[in-house]
Amino acid sequence: MGWRLGLGGAGAPLLLLLLLAGPGSGGRKYPKRKCPGGCTCFKDTAICERVKEIPRDLPQNLFSLSLIRSGFTEILAGSFQQVPSLQLLLITYNSLELIGDDAFVGLIHLEYLFIEQNRLEAISKNAFRGLKNLLYLNLANNNLQTLPRNLFQGLDALTSVDLRGNAFHCDCKLKWLVEWLGETNAQVEPMECRSPPELNRTKISDLRPAGFNCITTDLVLFDTLPEQSLSVETFMNNKEQNLVIAQPFTGRCSFLEWDHVAGKFRTYASINASLTSRKGAGHHSFSPHRLHFLGSSTVVCKPLVIDGHLFVVVAQLFGGSHIYKRHEAAAGGFVHMQAIDGSRIRKPNDIEVFRVEGDWYFIMADSSKAGSTTLYRWNGHGFYSHQSLHPWYRDTDAEFLEIAGKPHLILASSSQRPVVYQWNKQQFVRRTDIPDMDDVYAVKHFKVKEDVYVCLTRFLGDSKVMHWDGSMFRDVQQMPSRGSMVFQPLSIAGYRYAFLGNDYSFSKVYLYDPVTGLFQHFQELSTQAPRSFAHLSIDNQDFLIASSFKGQTHIYRHVINDQSA
Incomplete structure (x- = not known):
């Protein structure tokens, strides 16, 4: 026997008439003793109304079952195993709130499933598992805000789905449904988002998977090292x-x-x-x-x-x-x-290593009043002094970078604005300085395509992100600094971050937004008095190492979460 109903907007009333008549029953009732209390049974049809729970002693030869205006709140695994011959199941105007995994297990002949006009709020991922012959699924007019990913997986025979009248919240948890709508051959009645506010009354079929931003990241403490x-x-x-x-x-x-x-x-x-x-x-x-x-x-x-x-x-x-x-x-x-020559380097504060025109160099920034920041060159046997830069200025940091394909150095100093040097085939010569940035403790750079940016650290006041405009660095963004000695940009797993250390509170993590070109506050780290950050990638894992001058060195694991999964 097979049910073949043409159900449109008036599908449910038509179904009720058919159920009341009973397929092939002629209205003849089975003896009452074979029908549970609260139910009316025909030859192969049963209608149960105002029952407290799903009846367990229904006739086994039922083709259709209706549960109406009843008090049960959940359907759990195996609730209908006693009626394996069911081809149509109607559950309407009940107090139903939850459908659990394998709720319809054993109903291998079920073709029509109506679960409408209930209080349904949650459906488990595997609620419909095993319904390989299901043709029509109606979940209309419930309290559903979302659906578990791949809810319809395995329902290969589906030809019609009705989800209207639910208060769907169209966030990443529903991205899979948007993808499914673009792939399924079933007829799906138009349905709308109710939230978030900007998507209220938007047809879900009008959404596109690319419009969902569902990937989030996190830095989770992985390990600590005992030494400062x-x-x-x-x-x-x-x-x-x-x-x-x-x-x-x-x-x-x-x-x-x-x-x-x-x-x-x-x-x-x-x-x-x-x-x-x-x-x-x-x-x-x-x-x-x-x-x-x-x-x-x-x-x-x-x-x-x-x-x-x-x-x-x-x-x-x-x-x-x-x-x-x-x-x-x-x-x-x-x-x-x-x-290293102690007469030149009295109080080193930073070292940068780089290669220019095939030769290896390192520069050591000296922060003493009597020292001189010095550039050393590898001659095949050792490193020897090549150039003295910026004597007597108490340099705290040096940064090597390329601007328009040419080697440059930036020296930060506690006594004047940061100075930009350019390589002239033999040595570095002063090119310009960075305006309006006195008392810069450290400088780090990053690139977005061919554009060059620097992160400038100030202990108190505002640290800055600045952009090279072709002749000088200009302001892009300011971050309040409260005891900051490092403002370090790092690219981790394709995401660009900036880490602003703090000696008096939590350190700030910022995430770069390629749309606005600005860093947005992302997270806080509890590492005490950090002085540097480093990224390490190994075994398909990404780690952030955060030094600590006052406590334990922290190792964080970079985690990528897909909120649509």
């Missing part, structure tokens, strides 16, 4: 990204790699810069207390790989700065290679 740190740097070693962390209070550079088995970072080498400092301390009249502090002064551990060899430039506030070379057989995995 100042600089965090990444580099390639054995075709994988590694970390090196400068630990000022132990005088160490600690090297970390990813343990693929344990799924965490582990230390595999270290440089104890304090030992090198003490070996040379005999040439100076340091007090015992000063000697102790020699091991507490590492501020930057800068790695660079030249011709397959790993070198590390270690800057220290006391005891001089040094260069080390990776040697696995040596204690700690490194050997001391070279000392």
